[in-house]
Amino acid sequence: MHTRVLSMRAYNNKNFLKILVSLHKSDTIKILFPSMCLMALYSYGIYFVEIEYLRLSSKSIVSNVGLVHSLLGFVLSLLLVFRTNTAYDRWWEGRKLWGKLVNDSRNFAIKINTLLGDNVKDKQQIAKYLKLFPHFLSRHLSKESTRLVLDEDYSDLEHKLKHHSPVELIYLLTAKLAQLKKDGKITDNELIYMDSQLSGFLDVCGGCERIKNTPIPFSYSSFIKKFIVVYVLALPVAYVVNIGYFMIPLTVFVFYVLMSLEVIAEEIEDPFNNDENDLPTESIAQNIERNIDLILNKA
Numbered sequence: 001m002h003t004r005v006l007s008m009r010a011y012n013n014k015n016f017l018k019i020l021v022s023l024h025k026s027d028t029i030k031i032l033f034p035s036m037c038l039m040a041l042y043s044y045g046i047y048f049v050e051i052e053y054l055r056l057s058s059k060s061i062v063s064n065v066g067l068v069h070s071l072l073g074f075v076l077s078l079l080l081v082f083r084t085n086t087a088y089d090r091w092w093e094g095r096k097l098w099g100k101l102v103n104d105s106r107n108f109a110i111k112i113n114t115l116l117g118d119n120v121k122d123k124q125q126i127a128k129y130l131k132l133f134p135h136f137l138s139r140h141l142s143k144e145s146t147r148l149v150l151d152e153d154y155s156d157l158e159h160k161l162k163h164h165s166p167v168e169l170i171y172l173l174t175a176k177l178a179q180l181k182k183d184g185k186i187t188d189n190e191l192i193y194m195d196s197q198l199s200g201f202l203d204v205c206g207g208c209e210r211i212k213n214t215p216i217p218f219s220y221s222s223f224i225k226k227f228i229v230v231y232v233l234a235l236p237v238a239y240v241v242n243i244g245y246f247m248i249p250l251t252v253f254v255f256y257v258l259m260s261l262e263v264i265a266e267e268i269e270d271p272f273n274n275d276e277n278d279l280p281t282e283s284i285a286q287n288i289e290r291n292i293d294l295i296l297n298k299a
Contacts, residue, residue, distance in 0.1 A: 028260035039232065039255045043248040046236040056241050065238035069231070076231055079224055080261050083216075087265035090211050091279070094271040097207045098284050101137075104200040105130055105288045109295040111197065115190050122180060127296050129173040133201060134285035136165040141208050141272035141281065166205045170198055208272065216269055221262075228258045 029036075050056045109130060116123045174195070181191045232255040240247040264277070271279045 028263050029256065031263055032256055032259055035259070036252050036256055040248055040252050042233065043236045043240075043251040047240050047245060047248060050237075050240050051244065060241055065234065066242075069234055069238045072231055072234075076227055076258070079227065080258065083221075083224055083265050084261055086216065087269040091268040091271045094208060094211050094279050097204045098279060098281060100200065101134060101204045102284065102288055102291070104197055104204070105134070106291050106295065108194065108197045109292045111194055113296050115186055115194075116180075119185060122176075122185065123296055126173065126176060127292050129169055129176070130292050131289045133166060133169050133173075134288045135282070136169055137205055137208070138272075138281035138285050140164070140166055140205075141212055142274050167202065170201055170205075174198055212270065212272055221266070224262055225259075228255075228262065232258065 109127065112123055112126050116126075177186070177191055177194055177198075180186045181188065186194075232251060235254060236247045236251050239250075243250065267275060267277050272281060274282070
């Protein structure tokens with residue numbers, strides 16, 4: 001079937017300079033640029049008030065705020081490490097589930113090819129279901145409609161898949177196996193042998209839905225954002241009397257670094273939205289298609 005492939009950004013991690021200067025759709029500097037400009041204006045305002053208007057010196061009481069600021073920085077770093085690790089664990093768990101789907105699809109195709117032998121018609125119908133499943137699952141997880149514009153060869157299935165397409169597709173596949181058993185084309189033991197593989201497909205679907213439907217609690221994410229903003233807003237207040245004008249770009253840089261970690265964590269904690277940093281589920285689905293065709297053409 002022909003679908004538009006949306007995949008994660010590929011890069012050569014040894015090409016340091018290219019990575020350093022390149023900008024892409026999900027680059028945090030593009031996302032945070034308006035906020036960085038506001039932070040620069042705020043820092044200039046603090047500089048003007050404390051240095052130009054109040055004419056405070058490094059010996060003023062304001063400089064003592066830096067001590068508290070340093071302690072808060074340690075706490076913030078721990079929170080960001082936990083936040084980033086949690087988000088990446090969700091991304092990696094999603095990748096492991098799709099890896100399991102690749103393996104289960106290959107194993108099932110091998111079993112079907114072996115057990116059905118020269119029964120080409122039934123093998124092709126089962127292969128059709130197998131090749132459709134990862135595509136429907138990818139659409140289902142990416143918040144797009146689960147109804148695909150199918151090729152003419154698959155149009156007979158479109159009216160049967162209306163609600164939860166991945167589960168309905170496994171239902172059709174199970175019904176097909178039951179019919180093969182009823183027709184005497186496979187035995188009871190062979191049906192049980194293949195039915196255990198079908199459970200693996202639904203396990204992958206359920207695992208991905210758990211990641212999709214269980215985001216990081218809003219209060220936790222909101223607290224980190226507020227903590228970052230308050231921390232950065234206090235930065236020029238505490239240090240502008242010591243650093244002076246250079247506190248303006250330094251404040252903007254600290255804001256960019258800290259908030260970028262939060263933005264990256266937000267993006268990868270839901271790995272099924274087809275963004276640049278998300279899992280290439282459509283590419284994996286097409287790879288499954290090729291594997292199934294290769295296995296069944298061995299007959």
